[in-house]
Structure formats: C-alpha cells, structure tokens
Amino acid sequence: MIFLSRIQSLVRKEFQTLLSTKSGKMLLIMPVILQTALFPFAATLEVKNASLAVYNEDSGRPSVEMMQRIAASGAFTRIIPLWSAAAVEDAIGTREALLAVHIPADFSRKITAGETSPVQVILDGRRSNSAQIAFSYLQTVLDGFLKDRAAAAGRAVPSEIVVRNWFVPNLEYTHFILPSLVAIITTIGSLIVTALSVAREREQGTFEQLLVSPLSPEMIMIGKAVPAVAVGFFQATLILIAAVFIYDVPFRGSLVLLYGGMFFYALALCGVGLFISSVSKTQQQAFLGAFVFMVPAILLSGYTAPVENMPLWLQHLTWVNPVRHFVEIVKGVFLKDASFGRVLTLVWPLVVIGSVNLTLAALMFRRKAA
Amino acid sequence: MQPPAKCDLARTDPKPGGGGGWLSWRRLRALCWKETLQIFRDPSSVLIAFFMPLLMLFIFGYGINLDFSRLRIGVWVEDGGAEAAGLVAALTGSPWLEVHGYDSRAAMERALVDSQIRGFVVIPGDFSRKLQHAGETAPVQVVADGSEPNIAQFVRSTVSGVWQNWQAQRAADRGVELKREIALEPRVWFNPSAESRNFIIPGSITVIMTVIGALLTSLVVAREWERGTMEALLASPVTRAELLLSKILPYYGLGMISLLLCVAVAHWVLRVPFRGTITALWVVGSFFLLSVLGIGLAISTGMRNQFNAAQAALNAAFLPAVMLSGFIYEISSMPVFLRGVTHLIPARYFVTSMQTIFQAGAVWKLLWPDIGMLACAAAGFIGLTAKLTKRRME
Numbered sequence: 001m002i003f004l005s006r007i008q009s010l011v012r013k014e015f016q017t018l019l020s021t022k023s024g025k026m027l028l029i030m031p032v033i034l035q036t037a038l039f040p041f042a043a044t045l046e047v048k049n050a051s052l053a054v055y056n057e058d059s060g061r062p063s064v065e066m067m068q069r070i071a072a073s074g075a076f077t078r079i080i081p082l083w084s085a086a087a088v089e090d091a092i093g094t095r096e097a098l099l100a101v102h103i104p105a106d107f108s109r110k111i112t113a114g115e116t117s118p119v120q121v122i123l124d125g126r127r128s129n130s131a132q133i134a135f136s137y138l139q140t141v142l143d144g145f146l147k148d149r150a151a152a153a154g155r156a157v158p159s160e161i162v163v164r165n166w167f168v169p170n171l172e173y174t175h176f177i178l179p180s181l182v183a184i185i186t187t188i189g190s191l192i193v194t195a196l197s198v199a200r201e202r203e204q205g206t207f208e209q210l211l212v213s214p215l216s217p218e219m220i221m222i223g224k225a226v227p228a229v230a231v232g233f234f235q236a237t238l239i240l241i242a243a244v245f246i247y248d249v250p251f252r253g254s255l256v257l258l259y260g261g262m263f264f265y266a267l268a269l270c271g272v273g274l275f276i277s278s279v280s281k282t283q284q285q286a287f288l289g290a291f292v293f294m295v296p297a298i299l300l301s302g303y304t305a306p307v308e309n310m311p312l313w314l315q316h317l318t319w320v321n322p323v324r325h326f327v328e329i330v331k332g333v334f335l336k337d338a339s340f341g342r343v344l345t346l347v348w349p350l351v352v353i354g355s356v357n358l359t360l361a362a363l364m365f366r367r368k369a370a
Numbered sequence: 371m372q373p374p375a376k377c378d379l380a381r382t383d384p385k386p387g388g389g390g391g392w393l394s395w396r397r398l399r400a401l402c403w404k405e406t407l408q409i410f411r412d413p414s415s416v417l418i419a420f421f422m423p424l425l426m427l428f429i430f431g432y433g434i435n436l437d438f439s440r441l442r443i444g445v446w447v448e449d450g451g452a453e454a455a456g457l458v459a460a461l462t463g464s465p466w467l468e469v470h471g472y473d474s475r476a477a478m479e480r481a482l483v484d485s486q487i488r489g490f491v492v493i494p495g496d497f498s499r500k501l502q503h504a505g506e507t508a509p510v511q512v513v514a515d516g517s518e519p520n521i522a523q524f525v526r527s528t529v530s531g532v533w534q535n536w537q538a539q540r541a542a543d544r545g546v547e548l549k550r551e552i553a554l555e556p557r558v559w560f561n562p563s564a565e566s567r568n569f570i571i572p573g574s575i576t577v578i579m580t581v582i583g584a585l586l587t588s589l590v591v592a593r594e595w596e597r598g599t600m601e602a603l604l605a606s607p608v609t610r611a612e613l614l615l616s617k618i619l620p621y622y623g624l625g626m627i628s629l630l631l632c633v634a635v636a637h638w639v640l641r642v643p644f645r646g647t648i649t650a651l652w653v654v655g656s657f658f659l660l661s662v663l664g665i666g667l668a669i670s671t672g673m674r675n676q677f678n679a680a681q682a683a684l685n686a687a688f689l690p691a692v693m694l695s696g697f698i699y700e701i702s703s704m705p706v707f708l709r710g711v712t713h714l715i716p717a718r719y720f721v722t723s724m725q726t727i728f729q730a731g732a733v734w735k736l737l738w739p740d741i742g743m744l745a746c747a748a749a750g751f752i753g754l755t756a757k758l759t760k761r762r763m764e
Contacts, residue, residue, distance in 0.1 A: 027681050034685065041705050042693045045436070045520050048703040066552075092559055093736065095722070098702070111551040118553050125561025126569050126725045129436045130700045135556055136527050146551055158501055159508045161533050163526050165516030166482065176519050188684075196677060284589045285414040287680045291585070292422060300433045304698065306521055308442070308488075309435040328485065335517040336483050 006215055010223030014197065018227055028189065032235050035185055036178075036242045044173045047133040051078035053097035055088050060108020069145045075137035092124050098134050099123055167335045175250075178243035179334040180303045182236050183265075183327045187298065190232035190266055191290050194273025197224050199286035217365035221358070224277075225270040232266040233259075243334075253333035257343050261329040264350045268322040271357025278364035297323045322353050392609045401608065401616030408590070409620060418586050419624050423578045423632050430574040431640040434698070436566035438524045442468045444478040444490035451498025453540075457510070460536040461491060466528050482515055489514040489525035560729040571642045572728040573697025573721045575632045577688070579655070580717060582625045583662030584669070584687035585680070591617060591670035592679035610759055614752070618663055625659040626652075636728075646727030650737060654727065657744035658720040662687060664751025665716075671758040691717040716747040 019025055052070070056063055071079055080097055082088055091097040102120040110117035121138065123131035147157065168175045201207040210220055243249045272293060280286040300310075301323040307315055318324050325346045332338030332346070409415045445461060447454050462469045470487060472478035481487045492511040500508035512529050514522035561568045594600040603613065633651060637644045665687050673679040693699060694708070695717035701709060712718045719740040726736050 027678065031681070031685050035689070038708070039693060041708050043699050044703060045699065046703055047700065050702065093730070093733075114551075116550060116553050118555050121554050121556045123556055123558045125558040126729050127700060128558060128561050128569060129566050130703070131558070133523065135554075136523065139527075139554060142552055142554065149551065157507055159510065159533075159537060161510045161512060161530050163512045163514060163530075165514050165522050168516035168519065171516055171519040171522055173519050176517060192681075200677070280414070282412075282414075282593075283676050283680075284412065284593060287589065287676070288414040288418050288585075291581075291684075292417060292425070296425060296429050296433075299429050305434045305436055306438075306518065308440075309438055310433050314432055331517055332483075332485070338483065342484050 003219070007219055007222050007226075010215060010219065011226045014223055014227045015230075017197075017200075018193065018231075028231060028235070029238075031188070032185055032238050036181065036239050039181055040174045040177045040247060043177055045129065045133075046173045047098075047130045047137070049077045050075070050098045050130070050134045050137075051080060051096065052076040052134075052138070053080040053082050053088060053091040053100040054103070055082040055085065055100065056103045057105040058103050058107040060112070062108045062111050063103050066103075066142070066145055070138070070141050073137075073141045075134070075141055088122065092122055095124065095126075097124075098127065098131050099138065101138075174247050175335060176331075178239065178247055178249050179330045180301075180327050182239045182243070182330045182334075183301070183323060184298055184303065185239055186232045186236045186262075186266075187269060187294065187323055187326075189235045190228040191269050191273045191294055192287070193231050194224060194228040194270050195276045195280075195286045195290040196283055197227075198274065198277035199280050199283045202280075203282050211368070217368075218362055221274055221362060221365065224274060225267070228270050228273065229263070229266040232269070233262065236262055249334070251334055252337040253335075254337075257338070257340060258330065258333045261326065261333070261343055261347055261350075264347050264354065265322060265326040265329070268350045268354035268357070271354045271361065272322070274361035275357045275364070278361045278368070297321050300324065301327045303327055319349060320353060322350055325349050392611050393615075394609075394612065397608060398612050398615055401612060402619050405616055405620040406623075409624060415586055415590070419582055419628055420631070422581060423628050424635060426574060426578050427571065427632060427635050427640065430570050431567060431636075434566075434570055434574075436520075436570075438466070438521070438528070440468045441466060441489070441521070441525060441528055442470065442487045443525065443529070444470050444472055444481060444487045445493075446472065446475050446478055446490060447493045448495040449493050449497040453498040453501045453508075454493045456540065457493060457497075457533070457536050460532050460539070461529070464528070464532045467532065482513070485515070487515075488518065488521050489529070491529060567640065568642050568729065569725055570698060571636045571640060572724040573695070575629065575636070575724055576658075576695055576697055576717050576720045577691050578632055579625055579629060579659060579720070580662050580687050580691040582628055583621065583659055584666035585683045587617065587621050587663055587666030588670040588673075588679040588683040588687075589676055591667060592673055592676045595670070595674035596676055610756060613759065614667070614756060617667060618660070618752070621663055622656075622659055625663070626655065629655045629659070642728060644728055645731040647732040650727050650732035650734075654720065654723045654737060654741060654744070657741055657748055658716060658723075660748035661716040661744055661751055664748055664755060667755040668751050668758060671755050690715045694718065695721045697721045716744055719743045719747075 017024075018028070054067065056067065067079075070076065076099075080091060082091060082100070085102075088100045088102065092100055100122040102122070104117065104119070107117045107119070121135060123135055125131070150157065165171055198207065201210060211217075215223070240251075244251050273290065276289040276293065277286055280289050298304075300307075300314075300318050300321055302318075307318055307324065310318070329338070329343055329346045332342060409419070443461075445458055447458055458469075461467055470478075470481070472481065475492075478487070478490050482490060490513050492513070494509065494511065497508045497510070500506040510533060512526065514525040516522050591600075594603070629651070633644065636642045666683060669682045669686065670679045673682055691697075694701070694704075694712045694715050696712065697717075701712050701718065704712070723737055723740045723744075726733055730736065
C-alpha cells in the first residue's frame with residue numbers, strides 16, 4: 001500500500017509540473033490541433049491540380065477529340081497550350097507544367113489510316129514520382145479514348161480488367177493519413193515528455209533529491225511513465241475523434257484492440273524515453289537524443305514510404321522500430337477491422353522493445369543511485 | 371581549428387569605429403571562439419551536426435524509396451483452361467510481382483487484411499470460354515489494398531501492364547497484330563531513370579540544414595537565457611551586433627561544413643548525379659542557412675526557455691521543412707490555402723534550388739528568384755532577432 005501511495009504522490013507531482021504553466025498546457029494540445037488540421041492536406045502523395053502542357057502540331061479531328069477527352073477527365077486542372085518546342089522546354093524547366101505532350105503533325109492522318117502514331121510525353125524528373133502518377137492518369141484517359149474508338153468502329157475487346165479497391169474504395173488519402181497520424185503525433189508527445197522529465201530534474205538538481213527519497217529507482221520510473229502514457233492516450237483520443245467526426249474516416253475495428261495495442265506501444269516508448277533520459281546530462285542532450293531516435297523511427301515506419309520498398313536488410317532492421325508496429329496496428333484496426341491474432345503478432349515486438357529499454361533504463365538509474 | 375578563419379568572413383565588411391564602436395574584431399573573435407568551443411564540448415551538438423546528417427542521408431537514400439521493386443500479390447484461378455494458365459504464367463514471370471498461391475479464396479482475402487499481400491487477381495471460371503468467343507469480353511478481377519492508396523495505384527498499373535503485354539503476346543501468337551492507335555512515349559527529363567532517390571536526397575538536405583540551423587541554435591541560445599549567462603554577456607561591453615554575429619558565424623560555419631558533407635556523401639556514396647557548381651551551392655546554401663539561423667535565434671530570444679524553444683522550433687521550423695517544403699510531398703497537390711502558406715517557408719525555395727542544382731545544373735535563371743526570397747527571409751528573421759534582443763536589453 002505504501003508502495004502505491006508513494007507512486008501516487010510522485011505521479012501527482014509529475015502532472016503538476018506538466019500542467020502548471022499555461023504554455024505547458026498549450027504545448028500538449030496546440031501541436032496536435034495544428035498537425036491534425038494541416039497534415040492530412042499537406043502530407044499527401046496524391047497528385048492533384050497537376051498541369052499539362054500541350055504542343056499540338058496537328059489540327060485533325062482525332063487530336064482535337066483526344067484533347068477534349070483529356071480536358072473533360074479532370075485529371076489535370078490546367079491545360080497549357082504551347083506553340084513551339086522551345087516553349088515546352090520552358091514550361092517544364094520552370095515547373096509550370098508537370099507533364100508536356102507533343103502531338104506530331106501527322107497524328108490524325110496516321111490513326112485514321114489505322115496506323116500507330118507516336119505521342120511524346122515529357123515528364124519532369126525532378127518530381128519523378130508525381131510525374132509518373134500523372135502519366136498513369138493520362139494513360140487511363142487515353143485507354144478509355146481508344147476503347148471508345150474501337151467500340152465505335154465495331155471492334156470488341158476480347159478481355160478487360162476490372163479493378164476494385166478494398167477498405168478505401170476511392171483511395172482517399174485522408175483515410176490513410178489520419179490513422180497513421182494517431183501513431184505519429186502520440187509518439188512525439190509522449191516521447192518528449194518522458195525524455196525531458198528526468199533530464200530537467202537533473203539539470204535543476206532535483207534528481208538527487210528524488211534519489212535520496214524513499215522512492216526506489218523503479219518507482220521513480222513508474223512515476224515518470226504514468227504521465228507520459230496518459231499524454232499519449234489523451235493526444236491519440238483527440239486525433240481519433242477528429243478522424244472519425246471531422247474527416248469522416250470510418251472506424252471499422254474494435255476500440256479495445258486499439259487501446260490495448262496503444263498501451264503496449266506507450267510502454268515501449270516510455271522505455272525508449274527513459275533510456276535516453278538516463279544517459280543524458282542536460283535537457284538539450286535529452287531533447288536532441290529523442291530527436292535523433294524519433295525522426296528515423298517515424299520516417300522508417302512505413303508512413304512516408306512503404307517498408308517493402310526498402311532493401312531486405314533494412315526491412316529486418318525496422319523490426320526494432322516501435323512506430324512501425326504501432327502504425328500497422330492503428331491502420332489495421334481502424335480501416336481493416338484487424339483480428340485479435342493479427343494485433344497480437346504486432347504487439348509482441350512492442351513488448352520485447354519495451355522490456356529491453358525499461359531494463360536498460362532501470363540499470364542506468366540503479367548505477368546512478370548507487 | 372577553423373573558428374578564427376570563419377570570423378574572418380565578417381571582415382569583408384569592415385566599418386571604421388575602433389574599439390569603442392559597435393563592432394570590435396577582437397571581442398567578436400573571442401565570442402566566436404567561445405561559441406565554437408561550446409559546440410564541440412557538448413556531444414549532443416556534435417551528434418546533431420555530423421552524425422545526424424549522415425543518418426538522415428542514409429535513411430533517405432535507402433529507407434524512403436517510392437519506387438516499387440516487387441509487389442506481393444495473390445492469384446486465385448477458378449478456370450482450368452489454358453488461357454487462364456497463360457495469364458497466371460505472365461503474372462508469375464513479371465519481375466515487378468511476387469505471386470503467392472492460396473488454398474482457398476478466404477485464406478487469400480485474410481492475407482490481404484493482414485497486409486501480407488497488397489492485392490490479388492481473380493480469374494473467373496468462364497474466362498477461357500469467354501475469351502474464345504468472339505463477341506464476348508472476358509473480365510479479369512483485380513482487388514487492391516485501398517488502405518495504402520499509393521500501393522493500390524501501383525498494383526493497378528503493374529497488373530494491367532502485365533495483362534496488356536499478355537494480350538498483345540496472345541494476339542501475336544495467333545498471327546493477329548493487336549495494334550494500339552496511340553503509342554505514348556514517355557521521356558523523363560533531368561532524371562532519366564526516374565529514381566525517386568535522385569530528387570528526394572537533394573530535398574532532404576533541406577531538412578538536415580533546418581535541424582542544424584533552427585533546432586540546435588534555438589536550444590543553445592535559450593539555454594544562455596535560462597542560465598542567466600546571457601544577462602552577464604549583455605552587462606559586458608559586448609554590443610548587440612557582436613552578440614548576434616557571434617551566434618550566427620560559428621553555426622553558419624557548422625552548417626556549411628555539414629552541407630558540403632551532405633553533398634559529398636550524396637554524390638559519391640549514394641551516387642546522386644550532381645550537375646551544378648560549388649559556387650551555386652554556396653550562394654543558395656548561405657542564404658538558406660542564414661534564414662533558418664534567423665528563425666532559430668528569433669525563437670530562442672523570444673522564448674528564453676529550452677523546453678518551449680525546442681517545441682517551438684520543432685513545430686515552426688522542422689515540421690514545415692518536412693511537410694510543406696515540397697521535398698517529398700508535392701506542393702501543387704495541396705489546397706490553395708496551404709499553397710499560400712508554403713510561400714512563407716524558406717525551406718520551399720531551398721528545395722527547388724537544390725533540385726535544380728543537382729539535376730539541371732547551375733541554371734541561374736531558375737535560381738535567382740529563389741535566392742531573392744531566401745535573402746528576404748534571412749534579413750527578416752535576423753532583423754527580428756535584433757529587435758527582440760534590443761527589447762530584452764532594456
């Protein structure tokens with residue numbers, strides 16, 4: 001009982017330091033609101049508002065029909081007509097257009113005669129990913145155009161391909177981003193809180209006082225971990241609510257599984273945060289240490305770029321990255337109604353990461369206490 | 371060591387006035403030297419200045435890859451005909467696909483839910499029969515994992531590419547030429563192999579410079595305020611200009627060394643083509659570095675508290691550099707409002723310049739507008755810091 005009441009008073013003290021100032025409270029909420037408001041619109045690999053430059057040397061009907069088809073498709077917001085090859089060079093060079101299409105003078109003649117006409121498409125390689133996606137939009141529009149021409153001429157296609165997307169039928173990017181954001185913003189919040197809490201005490205000299213108190217190093221660790229877990233749960237809940245009620249992302253899975261996974265994730269993060277804390281002398285070191293861990297962990301979580309595109313050895317290495325597992329848990333439960341078994345396979349790495357880091361941190365604190 | 375040499379940079383603009391004037395070289399040199407010692411004494415600043423750039427380049431070089439090399443998909447065939455087997459063989463033979471077979475359709479669907487595969491292809495029972503009937507169209511079903519929009523797009527385009535080749539091959543085998551009336555010929559300018567690494571790495575240097583310029587300086591100066599050493603300095607004969615320059619010059623030097631290190635590693639280790647010149651790099655890099663240093667100094671002078679300064683720098687400099695600079699997320703795809711916001715972010719201009727310098731070369735015509743904006747930002751933020759310092763002194 002004494003054990004519990006001692007921890008309780010330490011936890012209360014931690015919450016007081018965290019929430020005592022107005023700026024402290026603001027810093028727990030403002031970044032979450034700001035990021036939830038901006039990220040879904042900014043952090044997208046979707047290609048929207050792309051502009052297409054067109055240098056059409058042909059005036060025949062087929063080329064005009066094709067251009068009308070492209071304009072009507074809505075794949076490109078702006079179509080820039082150009083009159084020379086030099087203008088094409090300029091439009092791509094100055095980033096005015098992402099793609100440029102060059103239709104040769106004999107285009108209409110050739111395709112009316114049933115021959116194949118080449119159409120050159122120039123992609124801005126400085127933005128090769130977006131350009132390739134925009135190119136595939138163009139290709140889809142042209143496929144439709146050719147299919148209709150074939151149908152009008154009475155030629156049937158022998159086979160066709162029908163694509164359906166499960167979970168998010170229209171491939172809305174916000175449905176992908178918001179669940180990932182639950183994981184990422186929580187990481188920033190709770191990691192910095194744990195990493196800095198011990199370092200601040202050490203810099204201000206109050207850590208020695210804690211060590212000479214009747215609290216054991218493990219109790220101090222629990223006292224530091226509880227507020228961080230609470231901050232994580234609080235911020236995650238905020239984003240979850242925003243995702244479901246503001247962004248209309250359907251929540252398909254079980255809340256119990258999500259919060260269960262979150263608990264183990266928060267523990268793993270606390271382990272990392274306390275470990276960083278235990279080896280740093282100042283707040284600056286703790287903050288930069290947390291930063292050096294956090295940035296790679298978030299970048300390699302599969303949010304920015306899929307894990308399966310990484311070289312194999314790096315894919316294996318990401319196993320020790322807690323963010324990667326939690327991003328999978330949130331996305332799985334949120335969008336795909338992941339089963340208990342699936343969540344379990346993602347939680348046990350978190351348990352391993354958490355235990356290793358907590359043990360290391362405890363050893364470091366014991367050494368300092370001795 | 372370099373510090374005295376770096377201070378010499380400031381000599382290019384000598385002002386008369388002697389020891390009692392607004393700038394004394396002796397004092398400035400001493401302050402710069404003190405700052406430099408402080409940088410190298412703290413392992414965390416060395417970690418940020420030299421280890422972090424290498425780590426980030428390594429991550430952006432190997433970890434952030436938007437080019438799919440092998441997609442895992444499942445195949446479910448309900449048709450025993452030769453046509454279906456031919457299409458399966460085409461899918462299996464594609465170098466872009468890793469095809470998995472399953473005992474039941476339910477097992478395959480579960481694999482998609484569990485993210486073991488990114489999509490699957492279903493060939494219906496009457497596929498071969500319909501294909502042989504001239505009037506009928508045989509459908510191929512493709513299901514992609516919509517929870518990963520980008521991957522779903524690639525599943526779609528890869529599978530339909532394989533399917534198109536298979537159709538052309540099949541037609542050729544029967545002596546019919548399956549002619550497409552339009553043949554699109556893509557040409558990728560500046561980056562012919564269309565490797566995402568070639569544009570991500572030059573852009574990612576922006577993030578690294580922001581970390582050094584804004585995050586590190588904001589912490590360092592805030593600590594001086596927190597510990598009261600700034601007051602002590604202000605009480606000394608040190609002038610405001612000297613104080614500002616002593617904070618800017620050492621970190622400018624550190625940032626420049628880091629920039630060169632990054633470009634060298636990007637070019638020689640990660641093999642990103644570099645078509646520009648060192649002069650262009652130096653000019654653009656200097657103005658960008660001065661603008662982020664300005665942000666860092668303004669934040670720390672305004673906050674005077676390490677924890678708050680760090681959080682503010684993270685939110686005001688680092689996150690915008692990642693999210694709104696256009697180095698990975700295309701600015702033109704953002705809503706109008708956000709596109710307006712990106713114009714206020716110096717990182718945006720540096721990203722485009724770096725991509726131009728690396729991939730198109732030192733094309734000054736394209737660089738000047740960016741340099742102009744960066745110079746304005748640098749002057750603005752450093753001026754703001756000077757103003758904030760003045761207020762603090764009174």
